[in-house]
Amino acid sequence: MTPFQAPLDDILFCLKGVAGADRLPDWDDELAEGILSHFASFAEGVIAPLDEPGDAQGCVLVEGRVVMPDGFKDAFDQLAEGGWQGLTAPEAFGGMAQNAVIAAGVSEMFSGANHALQMVCNLVPGAISTLMKFGSEAQQHTWIPRLVSGDVLSTMCLTEPGAGSDLSRIRTKATREGDVWRIEGEKIFISGGDQDMSEGILHLVLARTGAPEEGIKGLSLFLCGSGIDGARNAVTVTRIEEKLGLHASPTCQLAFDGARAELIGQEGGGLMAMFTMMNHARLDVALQGVAHASRAHQIAAAYASERKQGRKSDGTEAVLADHPDVRRMLDAQKSLALGARAMAYLTMVELALGENRALVDFLTPICKVFCTDAGIMSADLGMQVLGGYGYLTEYRVSQTWRDARITSIYEGANGIHAISTATRGLRAPEGPDAFACLIERLADGDAACLALLSDWQAARAEMSEGVLEKSHDFMALTAELLFQAVWCKLAATGDAELIRLAKCVARRPLPVRLPLAA
Numbered sequence: 436m437t438p439f440q441a442p443l444d445d446i447l448f449c450l451k452g453v454a455g456a457d458r459l460p461d462w463d464d465e466l467a468e469g470i471l472s473h474f475a476s477f478a479e480g481v482i483a484p485l486d487e488p489g490d491a492q493g494c495v496l497v498e499g500r501v502v503m504p505d506g507f508k509d510a511f512d513q514l515a516e517g518g519w520q521g522l523t524a525p526e527a528f529g530g531m532a533q534n535a536v537i538a539a540g541v542s543e544m545f546s547g548a549n550h551a552l553q554m555v556c557n558l559v560p561g562a563i564s565t566l567m568k569f570g571s572e573a574q575q576h577t578w579i580p581r582l583v584s585g586d587v588l589s590t591m592c593l594t595e596p597g598a599g600s601d602l603s604r605i606r607t608k609a610t611r612e613g614d615v616w617r618i619e620g621e622k623i624f625i626s627g628g629d630q631d632m633s634e635g636i637l638h639l640v641l642a643r644t645g646a647p648e649e650g651i652k653g654l655s656l657f658l659c660g661s662g663i664d665g666a667r668n669a670v671t672v673t674r675i676e677e678k679l680g681l682h683a684s685p686t687c688q689l690a691f692d693g694a695r696a697e698l699i700g701q702e703g704g705g706l707m708a709m710f711t712m713m714n715h716a717r718l719d720v721a722l723q724g725v726a727h728a729s730r731a732h733q734i735a736a737a738y739a740s741e742r743k744q745g746r747k748s749d750g751t752e753a754v755l756a757d758h759p760d761v762r763r764m765l766d767a768q769k770s771l772a773l774g775a776r777a778m779a780y781l782t783m784v785e786l787a788l789g790e791n792r793a794l795v796d797f798l799t800p801i802c803k804v805f806c807t808d809a810g811i812m813s814a815d816l817g818m819q820v821l822g823g824y825g826y827l828t829e830y831r832v833s834q835t836w837r838d839a840r841i842t843s844i845y846e847g848a849n850g851i852h853a854i855s856t857a858t859r860g861l862r863a864p865e866g867p868d869a870f871a872c873l874i875e876r877l878a879d880g881d882a883a884c885l886a887l888l889s890d891w892q893a894a895r896a897e898m899s900e901g902v903l904e905k906s907h908d909f910m911a912l913t914a915e916l917l918f919q920a921v922w923c924k925l926a927a928t929g930d931a932e933l934i935r936l937a938k939c940v941a942r943r944p945l946p947v948r949l950p951l952a953a
Contacts, residue, residue, distance in 0.1 A: 439483035441475035489683030515585025547726035551683035561715035562589035569700035603650035628687025680837030727810030727839035731817035732768035797866030800852035807842035853910035877920035
């Protein structure tokens with residue numbers, strides 16, 4: 436087994452050298468490096484060692500409550516005591532008030548060390564953001580300090596048996612009862628729907644307050660605590676799912692049987708409020724993809740540098756990394772990980788700057804799609820590099836693939852994001868135009884990248900007809916264009932290894948052929 440090593444240097448390099456984090460008014464290189472270095476040590480020493488045994492042991496449902504794998508509660512206690520749950524929360528509520536870009540670096544390392552534990556913990560920043568934007572002063576003072584301290588973890592309750600990507604089909608109902616609301620219904624696929632690490636759980640529940648025919652306009656968002664006045668609220672875990680991966684992350688089916696809740700935001704404005712949490716989650720999932728791409732390369736590179744196989748042209752003994760086809764796969768893994776990381780942090784910096792929301796909205800689904808696909812692809816390549824040992828569990832690259840596979844499905848299946856980009860994303864020209872300007876800036880005169888941009892503009896012009904049929908190919912082209920552009924930026928640093936990898940990236944076959952015909 437190759438021990439997890441946090442990709443700290445690559446994260447810092449992408450933040451400063453590509454994403455331009457120093458453009459942020461509150462950016463401090465020394466502080467950022469100190470915080471990220473501290474978490475890297477924690478991830479390597481405390482969180483990562485629980486990943487393999489946690490995957491083997493899994494979660495169990497005992498008398499209606501989820502029991503986490505051995506060691507997870509102690510690790511969470513240390514995480515909370517270190518203040519990591521409140522990294523971006525305002526100081527007035529006990530948080531560290533750090534920017535979201537530093538939090539992104541922490542999240543990537545957390546995911547690489549132990550994706551299952553990260554899944555349960557990392558909905559908290561989105562919940563805090565939702566409370567800050569839509570919560571009343573009383574709601575903020577009630578919940579944010581408890582989320583920051585680790586006393587409470589949070590969930591996001593959207594999906595139902597009959598309502599997945601189509602949220603207009605939600606049937607969970609909220610009924611006003613005096614000054615409170617009562618929720619009736621069932622939610623599925625709820626990450627961290629129950630666990631024994633925190634004292635309580637704050638469920639953010641999307642429920643219907645209007646008539647079914649109102650669709651998404653009849654949805655409202657509610658805060659539903661797992662406990663009310665010292666007693667259990669009427670929220671029951673009916674099952675935990677058996678999954679391909681993430682065995683140590685409890686994916687729960689929850690029944691709300693008149694559970695007491697309170698409205699957050701405006702009645703009928705639930706989707707707008709929930710999207711604050713969802714948009715945070717989508718970028719977080721992109722970073723999960725980056726983490727898996729990086730981890731798979733780390734395992735494969737270590738194995739290939741030691742595994743003796745065949746001979747070199749001079750007759751001396753060779754290791755796997757001496758063979759051209761293995762080097763090709765290792766280069767592909769490394770370029771995917773570093774390029775995806777640069778894309779994600781570039782988007783995070785633009786989000787933190789807050790100067791071009793249209794660009795961030797356009798970049799977010801691109802990052803979600805490309806980065807998650809990159810994680811799966813890198814893990815698949817890693818298994819190929821290790822050969823038979825990749826298919827076994829000993830080196831754990833197979834676990835990396837299993838854990839990574841969900842990322843292209845949850846927080847909006849990648850095909851849904853492709854459709855959204857090809858429809859809503861292209862209808863507002865500010866986003867696509869800002870994207871084209873970004874590509875020009877990153878390309879910095881690179882002829883091949885600018886030619887690809889020209890092809891993209893031509894494809895964009897053809898998206899007025901047959902949009903749904905073209906959406907997958909258009910997303911593939913858009914993501915590849917951004918990937919090529921960030922590699923122009925990476926190569927511009929003058930580093931010899933990055934220049935070599937950039938040449939490999941430039942030779943990648945395009946995902947689609949242009950023009951896109953209806």
